[in-house]
Amino acid sequence: MxxxxxxxxxxxxxxxxxxxxxxxxxxxxxxxxxxxxxxxxxxxxxxxxxxxxxxxxxxxxxxxxxxxxxxxxxxxxxxxxxxxxxxxxxxxxxxxxxxxxxxxxxxxxxxxxxxxxxxxxxxxxxxxxxxxxxxxxxxxxxxxxxxxxxxxxxxxxxxxxxxxxxxxxxxxxxxxxxxxxxxxxxxxxxxxxxxxxxxxxxxxxxPRPEVSGGLRVAVVQPGLVADGPDSADRRFAAGERLTRGLAGQHPDLVVWGESSVGADLTARPDLARRLAALSAEVGAPLLVNVDARRPPAETGTAGGAGRTAAAGGTGGSGDPGIYKSAVMVGPQGPTGARYDKMRLVPFGEYIPARALLGWATSVGKAAGEDRVPGDSPVVMDLPGRPDVRLGPLVCFESAFPDMSRHLAREGAGLLIAQSATSSFQHSWAPAQHASLAALRAAESGRPMVHATLTGISAVYGPSGERLGSALPTSASTAALYEVPIARGTTLYVRFGDWPVGAALAVLAVYCAAAGVRSFRAGTPAPEPTAPRARTARG
Missing domain, CATH: 1.10.1760 (Arp2/3 complex 21 kDa subunit ARPC3)
Incomplete structure (x- = not known):
């Protein structure tokens, strides 16, 4: 005791x-x-x-x-x-x-x-x-x-x-x-x-992933923008200025971070035109991230259509509300390729059982309104590079190994996570989040770009090795990376979470054996059989 x-x-x-x-x-x-x-x-x-x-x-x-x-x-x-x-x-x-x-x-x-x-x-x-x-x-x-x-x-x-x-x-x-x-x-x-x-x-x-070509990917990290009623516009302008500096460097793709565009491009055609002009100026499509309320006309046609950009596929649920979406923009404007974030951050982007736990908004920075989740993953074609397809993820989703595995199985040659951790800028969160991309790259045998608004942005090769230098939380810059594209399929992509199944099987066998031992220990021994009585005859 x-x-x-x-x-x-x-x-x-x-x-x-x-x-x-x-x-x-x-x-x-x-x-x-x-x-x-x-x-x-x-x-x-x-x-x-x-x-x-x-x-x-x-x-x-x-x-x-x-x-x-x-x-x-x-x-x-x-x-x-x-x-x-x-x-x-x-x-x-x-x-x-x-x-x-x-x-x-x-x-x-x-x-x-x-x-x-x-x-x-x-x-x-x-x-x-x-x-x-x-x-x-x-x-x-x-x-x-x-x-x-x-x-x-x-x-x-x-x-x-x-x-x-x-x-x-x-x-x-x-x-x-x-x-x-x-x-x-x-x-x-x-x-x-x-x-x-x-x-x-x-x-x-x-076997190591077999490299078969490369891609020049630019990551745009605008850095911290002071909160205010026009913070979304100032962040957009910073990204625009940094992207313009990539002209002449011949990127194949330019990636912006999560929530880099604060208004729906249908509701704000002026932003769509500015992005299209940027794409034409740098000679590459832009993958931006829209964090905004979607107009009813657009949500009504989103309906989780295809899974490739060739057909203008989306991953939207079609419900009205606020979405976080990866959107491809080319010289002619949005290409129609869009992925809506499926797995939302509890309390940060929605309140589980809001009727019961809604009080959390009064003691912290919990979501005042639930975001709307998408309903399907999307693999996008990359304009100008028919040999490469993109698998977009948004922020928190890079923590889930099953999502990147699914994208690799569906043909994605480059994984992209658009993130924003400015709420935790001076903590361990940005470094922890960036490190997850190395795991996802190694698991899938596909390179991965982790693009953020305020750092840490990083790019990893198909074996999980870091490519170039990461962009720290103090940086406001655009960086160009030479990214090797790999072919082939890793054993994890092929067979999935088999260690989980093996662990559960081992535990099940142990529990079954323990149950049998407990049953035998609790069963009373059978009473000895009395000898049959004999009757004397004669």
Whole structure:
């Protein structure tokens, strides 16, 4: 039985230990720390005197993890971030119980081997559950901390960020076994060796994306614009001025960031004409992003038509309201290619269950009006380059590996994420967001452009390697990048989230076996059969 002081210090230690992995993500970006970041938390959990205590410390540690990784949301969500973290922290309880169950002893009798398989699988289960859009999406997945490590990015091309998370969690588990279980050193060393061998085999033998041509892509980052009634017009003018400076540099495509155009181009034909003139002047189409209320006449014809720009395809839902849309503009004006953002940021762009949670607008910068989501992804043709098709995403969507995988399967040769993180300008958010593009590029085998209004803008090659220099949050500039275009299909694009399925299967087998053992232990032994009575005859 723990004393009251011990209960309190263990609770505080759980919150602090759960927050440690945040140091592996940008901006600190201590990628190597991810391989031991879970160890203090796991050591605490394995020493919990009861399962109930382990569940509590798993919950508190999970809440600490969410608070640490997403602390930059405080200016927007204020105190609402605390109950949100408490809710999401519940997802780590199954993992915590497994840590205590499998790592709490001396590791003998096959428990160490089971721990090396089941503990990472349970960690992945918590990541999968919180990756649902309504719970905030897959931001801060453990595997995403490895965005700058080339051999690990190659693993992502095989099993996505999920395989990387499994590997990192397995290494942490093996380190715990080495520390506390002398009898388990052989399986622990075998586990570490297996992770290293897997990474080496993938690095040496999995084919690299085959480069077949290139594209000159310009990223326009206007920089911070002071808030005010004319801020959208001033931001547009800044983007216009920077784009004009690209004349003579012969780009194939110019990309603006999210919300770079603050009015619908149908309602403001003057803006459409200015963009068309810019396109003609620089000799390349512009991919801009419109954040505006769509006129009823336009929404009535949006209806999620095709998926390619050749037919003027869109991804709109057709409902009236405010949309965030990637729009292609050429020398003759909008080409008809448009993609409407499908996955909106909870509280930032819509309030889940607004009738119940609408009060969040009074304590933070939550959305005063829900944006309207699009209903289908879009692959756009690139005017002037029939050999290249574009897969646009908007902001938050670059966190979802399934979206970029779908675009690659549909034929996109270049992935583009238009983003704006000016609300979190001096936090870790811009660096975290930019790093996600490296994962998406490596997973899909397609280069990816991450274009923002205020930084950090970055471009990554088809293996996830950075191309050129990133544009920092202090920059107001336009930069031209030579982007290699790759062909072929990665194993992740072909087979999808198979590590998730494998983890769920391992956990299902464990639960079934535990259920059988529990059933047998609870079934009373059969009564011994009495010998048959014999009757004397004679």
């Amino acid at each position: 723990l004393s009251k002081p011990a209960r309190w210090w263990r609770a505080a230690a759980a919150v602090a230990a759960g927050g440690l992995p945040c140091l592996a993500f940008p901006a600190p970006a201590l990628w190597w720390f991810a391989y031991v970041a879970l160890v203090p938390w796991m050591l605490l959990l394995r020493s919990a005197p009861t399962g109930r205590r382990a569940a509590l410390e798993g919950w508190l540690g999970g809440a600490g993890f969410i608070l640490a990784v997403h602390h930059w949301l405080l200016p927007s969500l204020h105190v609402f971030l605390v109950p949100l973290a408490a809710l999401l922290g519940l997802l780590w309880i199954p993992w915590a119980l497994l840590v205590r169950e499998l790592l709490g002893g001396d590791g003998a009798g096959g428990r160490a081997g089971a721990a090396l398989a089941l503990v990472p699988a349970a960690w992945l289960l918590s990541e999968l559950a919180r990756s649902w859009q309504g719970l905030g999406g897959p931001w801060g997945l453990l595997g995403a901390s490895q965005w700058q490590v080339p051999p690990v990015l190659r693993l992502a091309s095989v099993g996505g960020v999920w395989l990387v998370s499994l590997l990192v969690a397995a290494v942490n588990c093996a380190v715990v076994l080495l520390i506390v279980a002398p009898a388990a050193r052989v399986p622990a060393v075998a586990g570490l060796t297996g992770c290293a061998v897997l990474t080496g085999v993938v690095w040496l033998w999995v």
